[in-house]
Amino acid sequence: MLVVDGRGTPGRGPAWERAIHLDIAGPVLEDQVAGLREAAAGNPALDLGRVAIRGWSFGGFLAALAVLRRPDVFHAAIAGAPVTDQRLYDTHWRERHLGHPDQHPEAYDRCSPILEAAALTRPLLLIHGLADDNVVAAHTLRFSAALLEAGRPHEVLPLPRATHAVVQENLLLHQLGFLRRALER
Numbered sequence: 001m002l003v004v005d006g007r008g009t010p011g012r013g014p015a016w017e018r019a020i021h022l023d024i025a026g027p028v029l030e031d032q033v034a035g036l037r038e039a040a041a042g043n044p045a046l047d048l049g050r051v052a053i054r055g056w057s058f059g060g061f062l063a064a065l066a067v068l069r070r071p072d073v074f075h076a077a078i079a080g081a082p083v084t085d086q087r088l089y090d091t092h093w094r095e096r097h098l099g100h101p102d103q104h105p106e107a108y109d110r111c112s113p114i115l116e117a118a119a120l121t122r123p124l125l126l127i128h129g130l131a132d133d134n135v136v137a138a139h140t141l142r143f144s145a146a147l148l149e150a151g152r153p154h155e156v157l158p159l160p161r162a163t164h165a166v167v168q169e170n171l172l173l174h175q176l177g178f179l180r181r182a183l184e185r
Contacts, residue, residue: 002035002036003037004031004036006027007027008020008027008028008097009119013046020097021097021099022104023111024097025041025065025069025110025111026110029062029065029066029070030150033070033073036048036051037119038132050075050183051074051075051127052075052076052078052179052183053066053067053073053074053076053077054087054175055078055079055080055083056080056121056166057080057082057083057134057164058083059083060078060080060082060098060127060135061082061084061091063077064077064079064082064084064124064143065113065116067120067122068113068116068117068120069116069119071121071122072160074122075122075123075182076122076123076178076179077123077124077125078124078165078178078179079124079125079140080126081127081128081132081139081140081164082113082128082139082140082143083136084112084113084141084142085112085138085142085143086098086101086108086112087101088136088138088139098111114142114143116170117143117146117147117149117150118150118152120147120150120152120154121131121152122182123154123155123178123181123182124147124158125156125175125178126144126154126155126157127140127157127159127165127166127171127175128156128158128159129163130158130160130162131160131162131163132137132163132164133163133164134163135164140156155178157174159171
């Protein structure tokens with residue numbers, strides 16, 4: 001497993017944190033790719049032909065984006081509680097990074113995977129707690145609808161009674177099974 005804290009991650013100074021202003025997708029995804037390449041350069045045993053990405057919340061957004069925009073690098077993704085329509089996410093964090101949606105609609109569109117659904121060519125598992133009051137299930141449902149409309153196969157795992165924080169051993173086993181199927185040769 002590799003963890004990359006790319007641009008926007010707190011703790012490295014104001015310029016690093018502000019590098020994602022009006023684009024929380026592009027720079028962050030570029031940093032994931034760069035981190036993977038750096039890790040592979042230091043460890044030739046890494047199989048860059050079978051790379052999966054997994055994340056929850058913002059990480060789920062990033063995982064979905066990775067297989068949409070960089071299928072040459074990421075061969076499968078698990079996106080848990082992904083923010084797929086930036087206008088639906090109701091925290092100040094969104095406006096802090098993307099500005100007001102009326103003033104910067106292009107920033108919101110640029111960072112919403114729903115609008116890129118037709119680009120999916122890799123296996124994608126979407127997971128969402130139906131009692132999630134932080135990233136509401138509408139994100140996953142709208143994204144799944146857009147994928148279906150575009151004719152892009154994907155899997156959706158709804159979790160009844162689950163909130164934003166889901167920790168279950170069987171859920172991890174389900175994800176492992178998905179990755180084994182998605183990355184088998």
